Structure formats: C-alpha cells, structure tokens
Amino acid sequence: MARPKQCRYVSSPPIVDGFRPVGCFRRGLRETLLTYDEFETLRLADYLGMQQDEAAEQMNVSRPTFTRIYDAARKKVAHALVEGRTLNIDGGHVTFKSVKIKNDTMKKIAIPTEQGKLFGHFGRATHVTIISLENNKIVSTQSLETPKHEHGSLPKFLKENGVSDVIVNSIGQGAVNFLVKYGIEIHQGAPLEPVMDIVQQFLDGTIVYGEGQCNHHEHHHEHGKEEGHECCGKCGEHK
Template identity: 30%
Template sequence: MIKSLINNFKELNYMPREKLERKLNLKPVSKYFGPKDIKASEDVVLLHEELEAIHLMDSFCMYQEDAAKKMNVSRATFARIIKSARKKISLALITGKNIKVHEVKNEFRIAICSNKQDELVYAEPDAEYIWIILIKDYKLASQSCIKNPMYKNENEATCNVLPDVLYDYKVNYFMLNDIDYDLKISLIAKGIYPMLKEKIELDSLVDIFQ
C-alpha cells in the first residue's frame, strides 16, 4: 500500500507539464529585413513569438509579468523569449545579417540542394538533388529527396522553374549560400523565403529556428 502511494506520488511530481499555447496577436507587416549597403552573408531567424515579445515590451512598454500573461506563458518563459529575440536582433545589426521573421508556428518544410542523394552535401541551386526536410514541433520529423529539374538544364532559368517545384512540395524555406535577385523575388512571390547560410549540417538544422 505504502509502495503504491510512493509510486503515485512520483508519477504526479515527475509528470511533464503540458506546454501552453502561445497567444500571438501581432501580424508581421514584413518578414524579411536586411542591410542595403552590404551583402549579408547569412540570415537570422526571428520566431513569431520573439517578435510578439519585442512588440509587447518595447512598443507597448509592458512589464514582463504583464506581457507574459498576454502571451499565455510563464514569466520565466517570457524572459527566455525576449532575451533570445534581443540577442538575435543585436547580432543582425552588429554583424550585418538579414532578419527573417518565421511566422509558421509548429510545422514547416525546408528545401536544400545537394550533390548526393543519400547524404546532404550543400550545393548550388542547379545541383542534382533537392532535399525536402519537414520540421514539426521543432524536431526533425522527416526528409525526402527529389531530382532537381535544374540539373544540367541550360534551356530554362532557375527563377522560372524552382519556385513552382518547391511550391508544389509546400516548402516554406529554401536554404542556399548565395542567391541572385530574380530567384529571390520569384521565391518570395510564391511564399517561399530564401535563407542564406554558408554551411548546413542536418543534425543542427533545427537549432537555426530556436
């Protein structure tokens, strides 16, 4: 009897708390910011909840406790969110990086060009393969690989082909180390946002969005 009570007590005390759903009321006017006088080498991803926290504290001058209640999170969680947001913004301003506002909450797809089918080898938009990676609840959920229609394709422009292909696969982000203006505009027109990264490792991909 006593042993049973102890086990029940342990279960009650070590049961993980259910994560509260954030209340995000701010609709981003723009999702992409960057310097005009230099070419940014990388993007910094600002989460929607981080933008909301900045808005509540710095636009409305709310106290952390009140802002936390507004977002339906604990004060400790809000403190972590606002600290992360300010760190990312300061990093972008000081080092000349782009800021990409990530509005999708829990699920998104990333496209990355690769020279290999069985291993992610970061490559240019005309590489042989395109990896499509699903991240759900900030965890790597699945990955697939498709043939790149731009591989050895000299008859069509990348900006006229890839955006449509990625759109059909419901891609949210296209990661690459460099991009020309026409491809960038064509991607954004389809709701696909380019993310500039000098190098990518599959194991640390999720960390980019945290």
C-alpha cells in the first residue's frame, strides 16, 4: 500500500502565475515549472529570511525535505534567468492556509458530489456534501444543491454555510483564490471515491492525494468548446 504523501503548507497562492523574459520575441520559449511548495521555500528563506528549521516547521515538512525543495527551486530560477525561459508557478502537493481556523474542535467539510462520490471538478459540481465534525467525529451530514455556476459563486456559498475545509479532486486557480480569501482550507487531489469513505480517510489521515491543480481558468470549462477544447474533468486533461 502506498504511503500517504505529507501535504505541504503554503501561506497563499502567489500574486502572479509566472514570469516571461523581457526583450525575447522568439516563439516557443522553453518553460520552467516552479511548484507552489518550491515557491514557498524561496518566500520563507530568501524573501522573509527565515532559518531553514523554522521555515520547515511552517511548511509541515522535515528540515532535509525543506532543503531539497529549496535547492530545486533555486536551480529552476537560475535556469530560467540564465537561459531566458518562461517561469510558470503552479501545482505541487500543497494546502493553502491564509487564515488559520481558530477552533480546531469544530469543522465543516465540503465535498463536491455526484452520485454519492467525489465529483472530478470543484467548479462544475451540481451538489455538495457538507459534513459537520466535532472533535473528529461526524455530527451531521447534508447534501445541498450548488448555486448557479458563476465566477466565485460556489466558494461564497460555502463561506455562507460556515465551511472550514474543502476536499476536492481538481480545482481551478480562480476558485483557489476565492477559497483562500474566505479562509477555507483546501485539500486537493483526493481520489474519486464515495464521499463517506473519503471523510473517514480524512479523519484517519490516510487519504492518498494525487495532482489536483487545474491548469486553466474556470471560465474555460464553461466555454471550452468555443475555445477549441473540452475539459475532461481531470487536472490538465483535454479532449
């Protein structure tokens, strides 16, 4: 059985999605991908000047793991600068935690749902299951119809219903930004399994997360056919 991967804490998504070289007009520039956790190591160590022990604790990783991520991040940035590459910031196995929940004994977890299972894409779900927890025990479960699909409508709906955490498979950056703004913690890359099985795995700390960051804006899903692609409901995959 695969060992569950430790989720890395990142303060919040960066304010930009990447950087492009100035004065380089060639088509087909090579790209370098800097993951969110790699970006966070640079922010903590180089921008804020934290010691690596302190920074590792902030990210919920060991000191050797932090060092490994940090070294990889610095090498990627150096390659992008020296070779004139486009630097994109995206992906990684992370949880954003802009606002910490003050009372950890009470949680409301939201899971986008279809036919009793986790639905593949957060922004396209027609229903959401909200599970109330107290001291890591389920006290209530309710299934709600999601609001009309508009920019930011679902995150706002969850905030109004007191949700503290969402468990998703794939999710667009726009939705991530709204959830972070509302202080809702994101657990992304969860498997497409029955909702209550996922909740139990969440409580046991045994969820095996995969890649869960959608690589294009949510309105692309709404108008995918007009733009020449159709989302398959999985991260970064198109027909």
